[in-house]
Every structure is written in C-alpha cells, then in structure tokens.
Amino acid sequence: MLRRTFVGAAAAMLALSGSALAQETLKVGLILPMTGPFASTGRQIEAAAKLYMQQKGDTVAGKKIQLIVKDDTGVADVTKRLAQELIVNDKISVMAGFGLTPLALAPAPLATQAKVPQVVMAAATATITEASPFIVRTSFTLPQATVPMAEWAAQNGIKKVVTLVSDYGPGIDAEKAFTGAFAGKGGQVENLRVPLANPDFSPFLQKVTDAKPDALFVFVPSGIGAQFMKQFVERGLDKSGVKLIGPGDVTDDDILNGMGDVALGAITTQHYSAAHDSPENKAFVEAFKRANPNMRPNFMAVGGYDGMHLIYEGLKKTNGQGGQALIDAMKGMSWTSPRGPISIDPQTRDIVQNIYVRKVERVNGELYNVEFATIANVKDPVKAAKSN
C-alpha cells in the first residue's frame, strides 16, 4: 500500500515535471538504423544532425532543442513502436531520420494521427511523401536521380543496358524510371533484381557477363556498394569494357575510398558529392571531418544536415509551434545547402534540387565523385507525371 502510494506520487511528480519542461524544450526524435546492415546510414545522419546543432546552437525561438536518438535496428515494427513511444511519452514536436523505405512508411499513419511532422532524411521511394500529409523529405527520390542518368546514357552512345537493382521500393523505382526513360530514347534494357537482405551478386553478374551490354546500371542501398564492387571485380567485369552507371548510391562517399581503383570511371547521377565545389560544401565537409575523424560525409549526412536545417527554420517561422503550423511553414522553404540550391515543393512536400552527373576520379590521393554536368531544379518525376 505504502509502495503504491509512493509510486503514484512519483508518477505524479514525473508527469508534473514533464509538462513543466515541455514548455521550454522542443524534442526531436531521430529514429535511425544505428546497428545492423544499414548502420552506416544511421551513423552518417546522426553525425550530421549533431554537427548542425553544434554549429547553430540548441536554442530556437527561445526554446531548447533536445535531440533523442533511437536505434530501430532497421526493423520496421520497431521503428513504429519507437515513433509511438516518442510521440506518447516524450511528446516530441518532430520525428526525423528513417533509413529505409519500409522504416519510413511504418510510422506514417502515426504522423497523420498525432499531427507530428515526419522529416524523412534518407528513404528514397517516390511515393513516401504520399503516405501522410505530415511527411516532408530532405533526401531525394530514386526517379529524381535516375531519369537524368538515362538521358545522359542515351546521349553518350550507350545502346544496351542491363539494370541490376535491390528488390524493394527504391530499387523498383530506379529500375522503372531508368527503363522508361532509356527505352523512350530508343535504348535496349534488360532488368535483373537482387534480394535486399544479404545479397549475393555473383549469379546476377554472370548473367550480365553473358548479356554483354554497353553499360551496367546499378542501384543498391547506401552501404552495400562495397560488396557489389568486390564481386564486380571477382567476376572480371571491370576488365570486360562494361561501363558502370547508376544513381550515386553505389559509389557512396562513405565507402567509395575503400573500393579502390575498380570504381574509377564509374558514371553516376545524384544530388550530392563530398567533392561538390561550393563554399558551403567545403565548410560542411571540413567541419564534418573535424567532428568525425575517419568519416567522410555522404548523401545521407547531407540529408540529415538539411533535415535539421528545415526543422530549425520551420520552428523559427512558427515560433516553436509544431503540428500543422510547422508542416505548413516547411512547405515552399528554400535555401542553399552544401549540395547546392534546394527547396521543398509546397504541393508534394518533396525536395526539389539539382542533379549532378559525376565520374569517379582520384583527387589528392582519394577517390571522389567529381561532378561534370548539372541538371538544375529536378522535381520527382513520378509525382510530376501524376500532377500533369
């Protein structure tokens, strides 16, 4: 009896202190895969988000921002539970992160139900922003990065392409976007899909060898590129004259340098390269490396960095108010990110950004994706096609 009274009193006190604190603290729940096969995504985003807070301070509109990092281990039902706990117990104003498409889709109904904006910093399937009116994205969509690749390939004498993608939302998006755009230009395409979890590329690469295409189009999620490259070399494809092309995930900055010379010459299209030539990016890369030795920021990091920027600026505009006001404030926002000029499309809440065509080269002894052409202000082609 005594104990129960005590527990009750303690709970009441906790609840009181919680509500008192809530007035001064705005909580941002960052849900990421920090362990498991997609841990590199989580580490990059967490590092970038912390860097942003370190640079800009943790006070916005007179309120303290508290970042709560949770590890969802890359498992969707855990993501959903964590999001629910953060909303119910921690009373977060914004949830952010979401390393993979299923992980972003699982908590989407909660965002709608609780009116908590969900900032997607990584997952890249085109349809994600349609899952809830409270989702806004600062990463990219696969079709956005892929359609320019198809156009570049068609213009540069590539006639026959085999596509090899991971068999899940973004991979299928990339395959469809590339096949549609490339076939539209008169090219010939053959499609292959590999399982998302624990992929073994060798049987698929054998098929590629047999098909003798001009180029191999590859999409694998961030972090899996190194495995792919290893098997690409083991099969001798690097010496067969097959060009390696694709959206930039395969030559991810985080692991590119470890791939070695085999990656040289790979042509990719994407929205961010650590070698992007702008003062904003130089400052970002330098600060990131200083804060995280042995790490190079990749497109995940820039998604996290811009996501935090969006949250900060949105909260400034609403004076610390969350919910519908915050998501409205985020719509249409534009700024210069380390990746170049970007904006949030007010209709789709998806990102509009430049896509760069890059080639892997050795710069100062390290491998980088060096940009050599720019396609300005690309919207997500899937949603653009729907609205037309």
Place this chain on the structure above:
Amino acid sequence: MLSNTADSVRASLNRRGRWKIGEIAFWLVAASTLFLLPERHLILNEIAIIGLFALSLDLILGYAGIVSLGHAAFFGLGAYAAGILARDGFADPLLGLGVAAIAAAVLGFVTSFLVLRGSDLTKLMVTLGVALVLGEIANQASWLTGGADGLQGIAMGPILGLFEFDIFGTTAYTYSLVVTFLLFVVARRIVVSPYGLSLRSIRDNALRARAVGIPVNRRLVAIYTLSAAYAGVAGALLAQTTQFVSLDVLAFHRSADVMLVLVIGGVGYLYGGLIGAIIFKVLQDVISAWTPQYWQFWIGLILVLIVLAGRERLTERVRALWPRSRGRTVDRPQPLTTTPAREV
C-alpha cells in the same frame, strides 16, 4: 503396486497442477502494470507478444525436445494472415487471431512430418529451411504481402466491437496480455496432463517411450501443430497491434531471438519464455536508449554472463532468500524422478 504408481503419478500431477502463490503474484503484477506503468504499454505489449512466442517454442523445445531454428515461419505466417485479412476489410481482431492460428496450425501440421525425421541437426536444418522458403515466398509475392516494403494499409476494428486501438497502446497491451494469459492457462493445463507427461518421457528417451506404448510420432505431431498455432497467434497479435507487417517477421533473427529469450528465461519451464522476454526487452530498451550505437555489445556481454551464471543457480539463490519456499522444495519427498530444472 501398479495402482500405487498410478496414484502417485496422479497425485504428483495434481500437485503440479495447483496454482502456486508465486504464479498468482506473477500474473497480478502483470495485470497491475496496466495501471502502474501507463507510459510503457507499447513495450509491454511487445514483451507480452514475445513471451507468448517464446512459450510456443518452449512447448516443442522444452517439453517435447524438438529443436527448431525456424519458429519464425509460424510467427510470420500468423502475422501475414492477420495483416492481409485486415487489409482486405475483415477488421475484426478476434477473427484475425482465429484465422492466423488455423493457418499456422495447418503449416505446422504439414511440416511436422518433415521435422520429425532424423536427428536434432536435421531438425535444425529443416526448420531453418522452412522459414527461409516462407520468407522468400513473402518477398516474391509482393502483390499479396507488399514485399520488402511491408504490408501497408492495415486498419483494425475495435475488439469485440467495443475497444478501439489507441495511440497509447493501452488497448493493444490489454489485448495481448489477456490472449497471452488465456493461452498460457491452456498450455499449463496441457503440460500437467498425462499427455504432457508422455511428451516429457518422449523428450527424455524416445525409444523407451515407444517401448512402453506411447505413440511417439502422433504425440509429437500434435504438440508441433499446437505450438505452431501459438506462434501464429503471437504473430497475429504483433500485426494487429502495430498495424504493420514487414518481411522481418519471417527473418532468421526472429527465430534466433526467441531461442535466446527462452534460454535466458529457462527451457522446459512455462514462465521461462515470459521471464526471458521481460529480461531481454527491458535490457535492450534500457541499454539502447543509453547507447544507440553500441548496445549490442553490452547486451551480448550480459547474455553471456547470464548463461554462464546459469538460470538454475540464479533461481536457487532467490529461493534460498525465501526460507519457507526452500523448506517446501527440499523436504517434500519426490515420488517421481525428474530432471530438477525442468518443472512446470
């Protein structure tokens, strides 16, 4: 002499069948968390579900000696059955539970004939294989399951038409706890029945059990099917309370985790799965909140220590602190010789 043995067996089973104070206290504490820990209902819900899943594995591993590394096959099938049913407009949760249980039981019954061949190693491989096959089917049949993106658009109706699922997870936890408790009571009844006794004799020596006239294969098929149904219900609970199903429900680590949970809590001990689930999830929650990057290191270390220290020794310590209970366990003459750690 014969009737004496039968009598003493009956007496012993009766004695074991009686609810002990500790057990009643366990369930009272579980029920009290509904009121005392309103902020933790989401994770408690998950604990109840994993506890039920571990209980289902215990039925075959602890009581019948069937090793399995593919128990997630039934869990996942149940989850998908309930999820798909709800997506296609049959939103009643209890209907979903029933369908999931039947689907998993059918799969369990069919695969039991594969599993009951060969040695333990063969069983491990066959169960593992069944789970892998099912996982790949779910991955490929994306028109039905949503593939690697997960099953979207599950909308559950209220339980019994009365209780809506809420965002705090209170309904979900109550629902899972009640289902787990009811199934626990059934499992408890089964293991203290003569049928449960025959299972244990099969586990300890299948050859001798056959020699005394126990239909070994039929008994094993029955318990395997029942265990599959339990796992299916656990999967359905997860699908219904999170309103989301991903390929992960069929993944190998589910089968491995549930084995781990059972080993922590104690094999061949009905509360083992439940206690293991509590220890495992609470540790995971606390440590991963403390260090999201390196929690797996600490949890690994703690698990090794728990297993090294031995559950039996840990529970003995606890009993030693409680003299009355110790007196009872030590003084009572044992009419039946059993392996001491493997009680109800």
